[in-house]
Amino acid sequence: MDAISGLVLGFGVILTPENLYWCFVGSILGTLLGVLPGIGPLVALSVLLPVTFGMPPVAAIAMLAAIFYGASYGGSISSILVNIPGDASSIVTAIEGNQMALNGRAGVALGMSAICSFIASTVSLVFLSFLSPVLAEFAVRMGPPEYAALVVLGLICTLMMIRGSILKGLVMLSFGAFVASVGIDVVTGTQRFAYGSVNLISGFDLIAIVIGLFGVSEILLNIEQIFQNKPVKTRLRDLWPTKKDWKDSAMPIARGTGLGFCLGLIPGGGPITASFMSYAIEKRAAERKGHRFGTGRIEGVAGPESANNAAVSGGMIPLLSLGIPGNPVTAILLGALVIQGVQPGPMMIQQYPEVFWGVIASMYVGNVFLLLLNLPLVGLWVQLLRIPYVALFPTILLLAIVGSYASNKNMYDVWVMLGFGVLGYGLRKLEYDLAPLILAVVLGPLLEESLRQSMVMSPDGLMIFAHRPMSVALLSLAALVIGFSLYSRFNRRRPKCTII
Amino acid sequence: MYNYITKTAAGLAVAIAWAVSGPALANDDIAAKLAEMKPDGFPSEVIEINVVYPAGGGMDLNARILARVFERITGDSVVVNNRTGGAGLVGHSYIASQAPNDGHTVGVIANLVFADSMIRSEGAWSYEDLDPIAYLNSDGLILVVNSQGPMAEKSLAEIIETAKSEPGTIRITNVPGSMYEYMIEQLESETGASFLKVPFQGGAPGVAAVLGNNVDIAIAFLGEVRSHIDGDRVRPVAVSGSERSPFVDAPTLNEVLNTDDVVWQATRWVTLPKGVDPERRAYLAAAFIAAAADEETQKEFQALGATTNMSYDTPEAVAEHVNRLANLERTFFENTGRLEN
Amino acid sequence: MRGIELTVAGLWFAFGLAVCAQSLQLGLIGDFGPGSGFFPLISGIILAVSAGILVFAKSHHLGDEIHFWTSRAAVIRVTTVVALMALLILLIPTTGFLLAGCLVTPVMIKTAGGAGWPMALGVGIGAPASVYLLFVEVLNSPLPRGILRGII
Secondary structure, eight states, X not given: OOHXXXXXXXXXXXXXXXXXXXXXXXXXXXXXXXXXXXXXXXXXXXXXXXXXXXXXXXXXXXXXXXXXXXXXXXHXXXXXXXXXXXXXXXXXXXXXXXXXXXXXXXXXXXXXXXXHHXXXXXXXXXXXXXXXXXXXXXXXXXXXXXHHHHHHHHHHHHHTTOOEEHHHHHHHHHHHHHHHHSEEOTTXXXXXXXXTOHHHHTOOOHHHHHIIIIIIHHHXXXXXXXXXXXXXXXXXXXXXXXXXXXXXXXXXXXXXXXXXXXXXXXXXXXXXXHHHHHHHHHHHHHHHTTOOTTSOOTHHHHHHHHHHHXXXXXXXXXXXXXXXXXXXXXXXXXXXXXXXXXOXXXXXXXHOHHHHHHHHHHHHHHHHHHHHHHHHHHHHHHHGGGSOHHHHHHHHHHHHHHXXXXXXXXXXXHHHHHHHHHXXXXXXXXXXXXXXXXXXXXXXXXXXXXXXXXXXXXTTGGGHHHHSHHHHHHHHHHHHHHHHHHHHHHHSOOTTEEOO | OHHHHHHHHHHHHHHXXXXXXXXXXXXXXXXXXXXXXXXXXXXXXXXXXXXXXXXXSHHHHHHHHHHHHHHHHHOOOEEEEEOOOGGGHHHHHIIIIISOOSSSEEEEEETTHHHIIIIITTTSOOGGGEEEEEEEEEEXXXXXXETTSTTTTOOHHHHHHHHHHXXXXXXXXXXXXXXXXXXXXXXXXXXXXXXXXXXXXXHHHHHHHHXXXXXXEEEEEHHHHHHHHHTTSEEEEEEOSSSOOTTOOOOBHHHHHTOSOOOOEEEEEEEEETTOOHHHHHHHHHHHHHXXXXXXXXXXXXXXXXXXXXXXXXXXXXXXXXXXXXXXHHHHHHHTTSSOO | OHHHHHXXXXXXXXXXXXXXXXXXXXXXXXXXXXXXXXXXXXXHHHHHHHHHHHHHHHHTTOSOOOOOOOXXXXXXXXXXXXXHHHHHHHHHHHHHHHHHHHHHHHHHHHHTSOOOHHHHHHHHHHHHHHHHIIIIIISOOOOOOGGGTXXX
16 A cells, blocks of 8 residues: 555544544643643653543544644743743753743744644654655664664764853763663663662653753742742734744754654654754754854754654654654553554554554644644733743642652652752752753663663674664764864854853 | 543543443443442542553553453442552562552562562562462563574574574573573573673563664564564564463474473562452452453453463462462572572 | 852762762673773763863862852742752652642742732642642542542
């Protein structure tokens, strides 16, 4: 069955009142949950998974996918408006997006975020529809050496986005790497830095870290000024992106979509890495044109948001074609499919074509719903800022507690959240950039695991990287990036970047 | 308004589930018996089924299937909690030592609890603090090779030969600290072969690796490889259970090795913390056993590739089986130096 | 403010050294290539070296100065919020989320937020209640109930 007839079948399946209803419900539920600061796509999916059990397969997956897209978008809303990301993949959106809100352009940021998400999702879904089998083959050939090389490339790219003091950035990076290594060493199964504590053995939960580091610290920072001028001054000057905004965003959207899709394709890659890398790339591109990031540049929202969404679609490819979930979200979708009696994998497209194409079609539809739902609501979301902070911050703190508790039902995670919250507050005041920290927490384990797996597999140590063509290509790319970065540093002083 | 929509959603979901599970109406008499057994005032809140692995995984799916049927036949509301962390250690510790024993906390666990109890808990709690009440199923591991790779035509015996004559060249997937590792170890010690054990975090990444020819043999549960076997991407070479699997055309490890003690499978059961009130315990035991024996559950379990066994139909029988499995594993740990005698 | 930066950098330096020490104990060489302690050792080294240079720089008054404290009142507010949060989290297992929230949140609003009693009580009870209802009733995702088990 070729893609066109498949899509026709899929749309035929999804465009029934029942399936459309569930898709719609999923979009709303997802967005509402995602808007809650501290509640991101993963928590939303875990919590709403049971609701889908009685439903037929296409409706169930359509709803879950809609919940996921909705929650991602909701996470961007809270990132932009209150600088509190719902999930690690909205962290970078908060950087420029919140600045835009402070400049009175909250509506533009929200609108552009919705539109970019839509464009990126749709375009990457088209790739998904037509290139799924080919791409799946390609993705599966990647082994540990390729992953390691890819993570190295990602780390190098994102090192470019260290703001402020380089030394402090390194401190954050290495601390993040340490934080990620607490727990069980996956390669040997032994405990590291756990000192016999059952809780420390599981390490630190990423969601708890993100909520604390970015959410709680943000609130503490705002509490300082709660009696001074209103913390968030938003003039509803613009609600709609201007022509210039469109022009500025065009390339970021294109780059973000391509980058995100490729990264999502690879198991272990995903929206988080994609959004960080996109931010780094856009920052570079903007600086070459003479613009400074950190002041509310729309490229910093357009790029990462596109990358984020494209990565989700990319991640569906290994899931649907090979039955391999690349990240926790697709793992939940996999579970949902299995419990419906549909085994994702190479046979899925033959045995259950209506489910396969129905799911893909539902993602198109879900994205359309989100766009239609949220664009008119931009004005409404911005009104959230009118709520007095005195009432807002305790609610956010309560939600933060629930959000960190929800993943493992363990109060330990809530303490982790508080601890990282206080830490994040202190670090931000001392002008330590938190982005390298969270990046190291996410990428560090991936790098270590892939590197050590490669060493195990390799008969001649590190030379395995030289033997495999794809890793050679990726590492050369990383070297090029370093070279280019050094070259431009000698030629032109990088703004806002110092040693001390 | 929001509340209304979600309630409608939930209501519709239940309605559809009810419609879909029509034939279960035959269980009306079971439901009636359970209603009789139900102690007064119990349950006074939602019953919490704890699963120590993440949502969407094999254990989680088993628990959710069971939960759904349990709800149907008892009318009690049940929620599945994924208490993850430490590869199961956190959840196991919780059920064994911290969970309240008023009957509202239940665990769905597997024989993976023994390693946690005997080694990793460092004496803080033991599997004997748990009270098994109902048997669910068991799931053997399957060894597969890429059907177009270098091992494509070889049988397991031939592969083992190669591993003996050229030690360290056959790459096999391994999950350190788990039954995968124990099985490979036993295989190696029984045959003198030596594999190159590439570490992964679970069966699924290992399957991805074998599909890409990054390893030669992968070990996984049926659920993780079934679609690939059907799609002729991988070929099963052996199963690790005590008998051949009806779903997979491959010999058991014991057949290949001419032994009878190489048996590794995941066995799942329902457990309570020790010390639950006898009346509540009896009710829960009866309810879960009935739920596990239900037609729908059996069908779903088999669809997931697990083997069910109706002979463990009382808590005592389950407990005996569990203890037997524990002792087998303890012997293995002692023989391999992980535990002192 | 120099003092604070210096102290913090010093703390990072000490922490980095501790990480290095522990990593050496974990073992650097495993069966094939790096052992458990290898990568943590590298992070520890980078941490200690970067922090060490920072200590040197700050003690020699290089680089910019940072204003840490804005005002005494601000410090008190932030500390209050952190302490109350800690109290809240401590209480949750015993009294449950709902009760703990209703007890601590009004205090938080009154002291750190500086609002009057109506707002403090209104939001202070309304917020925990809404969050609780949302998650426990609507989303079926349980929250700790503590002593209120059996009542709600």
